[in-house]
Amino acid sequence: MRHLLSTKDLARDDAVRILDVAEEMAATADREVKKLPALRGKTIVNLFFEDSTRTRLSFESAAKRLSADVITFSAKGSSVSKGESLKDTAQTLVAMGADAIVVRHHASGAAHRLAHAGWIDAAIINAGDGTHEHPTQALLDAFTLRRRLHGEDARGRALDGARVVIVGDILHSRVARSNVWLLATLGAEVHLVAPRTLQPAGIEAWPATVHELLDDALATGPDAVMMLRIQRERMHDAFFPTEREYARIWGLTAERFAALPADTIVMHPGPMNRGLEIASVAADSTRSTVLDQVTNGVSIRMAVLYLLVSGTDGGRA
Amino acid sequence: MSGILIRGASLVGGDRADIRIADGSIVAVGSASAESGDHVIDADGLVALPGLVDLHTHLREPGGEASETVLTGTRAAAAGGFTAVFAMANTTPVADTAGVVEQVEALGRQHGYATVRPIGAVTVGLAGQQLAELGAMASSRAQVRVFSDDGHCVADPLMMRRALEYVAAFDGVVAQHAQEPRLTEGAQMNEGPLSGELGLTGWPAAAEESIIARDVLLAEHTHSRLHVCHVSTAGSVDVVRWAKARGIQVTAEVTPHHLLLTDETARDYDARFKVNPPLRRAEDVAALRAAVADGTIDIVATDHAPHPDESKECAWSEAAFGMVGLESALSVVQHALVDTGMLDWASVARVLSTTPAHIGRLAGYDRPLSVGAPAHLTLVDPAASRTWSPGELRGRSRNTPYTGLTLPGRVVATVHGGVPTVLDGALVDAETVAAAAGTGR
């Protein structure tokens, strides 16, 4: 594992190892000194072509806890918006001594290109590329789910048999794609719910059961329901008629939340549209993992940075 | 009277013959002997094809000289065995007036590597709002017969109907870039399982097929000629086949890349494989090959679309559409169709020379390689084999999708109007070609 570009090509052992290392990283949060010296002298560049304060802060925090030097490069207002190519930007950053580049880009495949075009030699971590993948989000979701299911006993385990329902704009969601591949790799049973307009081509071949109506999927008695953010603009492109109709058919309403099995957890990658895809009573309940997901994000990103940057072998421990 | 003697070439019919060229024409086919001063080409093992004609080339001049010029583009053409190219209208300014098309045509004549026949825009500025002065372009020195908004679809059905009707007066043809714009907003690659997985916006086959279906019905209704650019799907082939069976005057082209490459090439997000229409499924490639073999698709045209490196060395969705194809076209056709037994060399001559010239109403290609005909020909070594690389390119841009592939065949010589433009597999230098073209040797 030289780079982390997607969960599609992440082997089960590698995925479990990342989750296990993240457990150790999480444990450091309770220590007197929360900083580890593991990446001292390494330089991590956060290259963000797309605004995302949450993800950027999470990666920054992770890199700093590992004692790495962090350079954050926001493409807005920089030379990139003045027409500098992805290649030139990346080469500039490597010339500055970057050991790893965390890249967030509005175009699908941007991270893959950086890793494989032969332009640069640095570990690439995909922090979300267009509508393709967001692997660290899926890993932190899996970590959150594993902890809820197995507690202290989580180390070394996967998610075999866990039933997860993912609801919403699958078509435009990199979080959904990364979650589908990773959850399936970890042995979970995945259910996807979206109107046909928001299902990507070829979804029938994905390792998941596809439903058009949320109630059908909730009837399976899931361990977790993951609500995706729906962008209000989508209705202007005729993906669905109105917010009200979307919320009524695909939203996790108070009624649907009340009808869920008592131990079903509610997940959301954030930021949430309360009242649209998720009712406040669900978002704020103790069964909501929304804040756990944020906390766990730092541990996962520490694990990924550590595994990709610390050794001489690109993470083959 | 010195000329060129080609000794022992294989004609597409299979016979071996000598061919002698003088004063820009073919003066002997069969057994001929060299006259004093003749340049003699030993064509043992080489196939003599009529000069190739590309109905779909982007020369980029005026306005896009960083990517290609008439000179560099026609050099690439000559290297690929072409003696005539039809230059697409999407330049800056757009080729929508007699002035622009005459300028482009004149540049081609001045350089001498190939006949350049400009394609006129259908609508002013390719904007789809108002018909360009098609008549003025048709009656200009450029003699425009092919009209296209290529790069854009003439999507408005009324505009398309009017254009089809209007160009009939000049024996013109509308070459349609069939792409329903609403169905392809933001489209990046073929819509299918891979686009879903890669998170790239899909370009559905139906967006091409629905426009072709509409257009053939309009062509039938208006009794006009329609040419369909770069057909890319099996469904489009079915529509064209149906239209031809009804007697509709429709011709269709396919690009070499759609005959060889599939959407799987997008997996690495390498934008060299980004093209419009997109590379499709293996089933589509098979249907397109079969359609060329059975005549449903009339011609192969390159859609040679040069782009500078920076337009390809970026994220997929930010990259330009298009790939260069003049230098590789004949090799790809040999690989996909000849070496697979689907097409013989006589048919190659038909799809890459005679028929495209006929569709574009280009004179001088109807009696290829016969005494008295203009001397446009190319000699190909079908036994050669090359590992493709940008080093094979002769134009200004390097965006070839074939790097690393082993492709058969090599153009050994090209003669344009009696002027050698390629000899011994190498381009003849620009001064020599321009001088020879100027004297009409």
Add this chain to the structure above:
Amino acid sequence: MSARPVLQTADIGRALRRIAHEILEARRGDGRLVFLGIPTRGAALAKRLHSIVEQIEPGVAEAGTLDVTMHRDDLGRSATRAPAPTRIPSGGIDDAVVVLVDDVLFSGRTVRAALDALADHGRPRAVRLAVLVDRGHRELPIRADFVGKNLPSATSERVFVRLTEVDGVDEVAISS
């Protein structure tokens, strides 16, 4: 490569009992004892020492593990190492006498990393070092307080410690 056995099951047991007594004797009266084993085999040895001490003076000691991976000085020079769990006993280490336990003392670099790692968890009254085997060749000014066996060796030789908890057998061997 042939391995020559150095310690057998009984030898290991004897060595650990001796170390346990020495630790108790050396303890400054009132101090709590915390055994922290360095994974993997140090953790098993710490557990054994703790249970021996429990039999002698019940309640005086606790045991846990201390992973040192993140503090190693060769992280960037070798293959990536996955960290192992650190388990600090509930009483913490502040003001306790911490006994670091490892299987083999060699260059001393692991112990240096352990001292750094320990500092992240608090401030012990004192830190001691117990090892089953000291094979020499120190590269840092570090020495063990309690040693099961001093085993002179050549740098080219390898010392193997196998423990029932990890390897299914108790044995120390050396091979060239």
